[in-house]
Amino acid sequence: MIPLLEIKNLDITFPHGSEQIRCTDRVGFSIDPGEILCIVGESGCGKSITALSVLHLLGRQGKVSGGEILYRGQNLLAMTDKQLDAIRGREISMIFQDIMASLNPVLSIGCQMTEGIRRHLGYGKRQANDMAVELLAKTGIQQPESMMRKYPHMLSGGMRQRVMIAMALACRPKLLIADEPTTALDVTIQMQIIQLLKSLRSEYGMAICMITHDIGVVVEMADRVVVMYAGQCVEKGDVRDVLEDPLHPYTQALLRSVPDVRASRGLRLQAIPGTVPENYQGIGGCRFAPRCVFAGSCTCENCEWEPDAYGHYARCCRAFENRQVPYAAS
């Protein structure tokens, strides 16, 4: 199968004073049609800028200095903004964490919803209106007609996110990029949005690229996972493989540091010592080494991707030695 989106060796740089800082280092992964891929990592690991770069949303400062982003074989990076207009919103849509900043506070929901529909699909006013109402209903909004006349400040966070999702769905995109869409929401609302995205995926057959820092979101919805740390992909694979048999020490530590409601509170949480390095560009070799429990015995200068027979990769030379459950090679 040809992947829907393929990112190869992506390097993104931002200027810092007189020098260029490399914020991602040869990031690569692919998304198949209809698949939910979760990119998980802590703040500053480069997950959001990777997603933003797909639709040329890095702003004036950020530059892609290397690599390719292929959407159905076409290189998005080589496209002009005009060419990209046919893809943005139509083929690939995006929703964001800060919903208040992504909706225009002085325009009604109806006005904002129909704008994109009329522009992309060339619908008339009445037709676009009907479609917007239908989309709002699809995202679980009761009384969508009255919603059309409301303004963003009148809605709760969960409702705003539903409106954003409805807008993103307007052109039946093949890929939805969701940048931490549930982070600012309550747990009950978060679960509603997760269920909504999952049901829309099966209905529309669209792929979802979900960016999150929450392992819980990954557990609930991912088909495949990419774990990022300090600008690099450190592990990727099928969700079950990554969660049940994490290969990279960072993934292992991350999974252990999540407090679980269902666990006994007598057990002490295993925190990862130290913090994510802020200036990770200068670190040679493994960037997790300063916080890694295995680092002392690790002699490898620059660990490369090593896949196993199931397409499960980890950027760690000890990956297969650390394996918790030994796999039988097929």
Place this chain on the structure above:
Amino acid sequence: MRQVEQKPLVEAIRLTKTYRGALFSHNDIQAVREVSLKIAPGETLGIVGESGCGKSTVARLLMGLEKPTSGVVLFQNVRIDCLPERKLRPIRSAFQMVFQDSGSSLNARKQVFDILREPMLYHKTVSAQEAPTRIDELLSMVGLPPETKYRYPHEFSGGQRQRICIARALSLQPKLIILDEPVSALDVSVQAQILNLLRDLQDTLGVAYLFIGHGLGAVHYISHLIAVMYRGRIVEYGDSEELFRHPAHPYTKALLDAAPATDFSQRNAPRVLLTGEASGDADEGGCDFEKRCPFACAACRNRPYELRPVADGSRHLASCRLAAEL
């Protein structure tokens, strides 16, 4: 082991806070309704609930930052809710607060040294000569090297800043620290560090916590007792392990079901999902949760709010009529 019956450090009795609605609006907002709770020395009470349920208002009422509309706050059996600011100030050193946004709760123009010294000199807990030693001690207590005391808040990461906030709260040797979502803004790996730090400090110093959070896992991990709030009221109250293992209120059950699994084997486990959101409509009498509750029936609509033991003599309280059956 903790003693079960201790003289409470802080006690709130039927606290209510009503805010005036918008100009010309007749709907007052009842942020907190008849909340009663106790915190014993060295114990942690966790409060969970969705945003807008009144959990932060309870914290502000206990701190004396807001005056309750009705109800009483007792601190070591002294009534503090009606004290004027001048008289409250000397008592305040015994209860301190840590906020979610560590960036905005530290003065950006002051070095850590001054941030930590100011409250101690103000409350005269140490002399100016002793202050530097105490500051080094505080920093090492929260796991920061003493050299960092001449740095400014922006030079620290979020987790380190939260450590400074905790050190500042500890500087007055308080008996109670109110933590309002202290780990919500932190990365997962750092969150675990701060939770462990808070637990260790409680073990060594015997300080009591009121821990407010919306991450159920974190609240469960740190709290001995948990109060679940919904629309300004406590709907369930009980021992942390007991409450999450055998929730007696449908809302608690729904909150637990909504918490994402951390274990892949629990993906797609059957769960009760809530529809809709907590509405801010005026109180119509009866159960507040009735509209969203999957178990609601006609009897719920007229049943007055009452927090009752789940079983006779139990410390586990719930406001649902089905509590014993769930």
